[in-house]
Amino acid sequence: xxxxxxxxxxxxxxxxxxxxxxxxxxxxxxxxxxxxxxxxxxxxxxxxxxxxxxxxxxxxxxxxxxxxxxxxxxxxxxxxxxxxxxxxxxxxxxxxxxxxxxxxxxxxxxxxxxxxxxxxxxxxxxxxxxxxxxxxxxxxxxxxxxxxxxxxxxxxxxxxxxxxxxxxxxxxxxxxxxxxxxxxxxxxxxxxxxxxxxxxxxxxxxxxxxxxxxxxxxxxxxxxxxxxxxxxxxxxxxxxxxxxxxxxxxxxxxxxxxxxxxxxxxxxxxxxxxxxxxxxxxxxxxxxxxxxxxxxxxxxxxxxxxxxxxxxxxxxxxxxxxxxxxxxxxxxxxxxxxxxxxxx
Numbered sequence: 001x002x003x004x005x006x007x008x009x010x011x012x013x014x015x016x017x018x019x020x021x022x023x024x025x026x027x028x029x030x031x032x033x034x035x036x037x038x039x040x041x042x043x044x045x046x047x048x049x050x051x052x053x054x055x056x057x058x059x060x061x062x063x064x065x066x067x068x069x070x071x072x073x074x075x076x077x078x079x080x081x082x083x084x085x086x087x088x089x090x091x092x093x094x095x096x097x098x099x100x101x102x103x104x105x106x107x108x109x110x111x112x113x114x115x116x117x118x119x120x121x122x123x124x125x126x127x128x129x130x131x132x133x134x135x136x137x138x139x140x141x142x143x144x145x146x147x148x149x150x151x152x153x154x155x156x157x158x159x160x161x162x163x164x165x166x167x168x169x170x171x172x173x174x175x176x177x178x179x180x181x182x183x184x185x186x187x188x189x190x191x192x193x194x195x196x197x198x199x200x201x202x203x204x205x206x207x208x209x210x211x212x213x214x215x216x217x218x219x220x221x222x223x224x225x226x227x228x229x230x231x232x233x234x235x236x237x238x239x240x241x242x243x244x245x246x247x248x249x250x251x252x253x254x255x256x257x258x259x260x261x262x263x264x265x266x267x268x269x270x271x272x273x274x275x276x277x278x279x280x281x282x283x284x285x286x287x288x289x290x291x292x293x294x295x296x297x298x299x300x301x302x303x304x305x306x307x308x309x310x311x312x313x314x315x316x317x318x319x320x321x322x323x324x325x326x327x328x329x330x331x332x333x334x335x336x337x338x339x340x341x342x343x344x
Contacts, residue, residue, distance in 0.1 A: 008253055030119055034082070076141070079324060085321070093325075118217070211286050
């Protein structure tokens with residue numbers, strides 16, 4: 001039986017190939033980043049793994065690839081900024097801004113698949129030296145920080161948990177276990193392997209604490225963004241529109257895709273996995289904490305969920321899943337973002 005996903009969003013097959021865990025690219029400090037020099041009709045990356053963005057006259061640019069003369073603008077974030085769901089590089093958020101809605105200065109795509117706010121900041125810190133003058137930085141994020149904020153306390157550390165951190169802890173424990181065995185042979189001790197992989201039963205259920213810690217980490221990292229960006233660059237944090245934060249009734253295509261994803265998921269339904277952080281009231285509390293913190297830091301803040309919700313109808317098919325957009329969705333969000341921030 002053919003899946004609705006394959007009929008409605010065939011580009012998602014290419015993203016599955018791009019994100020093949022068997023081809024994962026592990027990097028120091030960042031833990032992981034995209035496959036470098038990846039080529040396809042849907043997604044292309046440069047020598048460092050940044051996705052290429054497109055301009056109004058056929059120009060192309062990326063952080064570690066071709067760069068235009070003069071200042072640039074950056075949009076940073078996780079997989080939504082990377083552009084999962086877009087049918088080509090030309091229809092991502094960065095490209096829709098550069099090509100159509102705020103074309104006066106080129107936009108670079110600083111999205112990182114499965115990144116949290118720590119990794120978003122590190123990506124900018126490690127590759128800032130490649131960039132010319134920066135005029136504008138938009139950090140378009142939020143969902144992943146709540147998602148990984150639900151991982152158990154023993155995986156959080158000083159800088160928050162991250163996607164696939166169980167694999168990291170497991171590999172490190174394997175190294176420790178080898179050293180324990182060597183020491184144990186000398187001292188006659190038996191090495192015991194520690195638990196490193198969490199299960200759904202380990203998820204933190206105290207959502208107010210999850211929201212507090214996610215907001216605190218995000219604001220800490222935004223303060224570092226502000227310092228690194230310098231006085232010449234305008235910095236804005238945008239809480240990303242997510243399907244369940246934005247509206248209760250969805251387009252017919254979205255309902256088909258959401259139901260199908262739940263049915264075929266090996267991990268469980270969205271409600272079972274993320275339902276507790278997908279409530280509108282949770283997003284509103286998170287948003288208010290971010291707004292208050294950004295005001296204290298002198299950083300512009302926008303929750304784009306209610307703004308985009310006002311701009312769409314139930315007929316607008318904007319999501320390929322609950323977090324990532326269709327081409328129409330990226331175009332619409334880019335337009336609303338440019339209008340809200342007064343970008344040209």
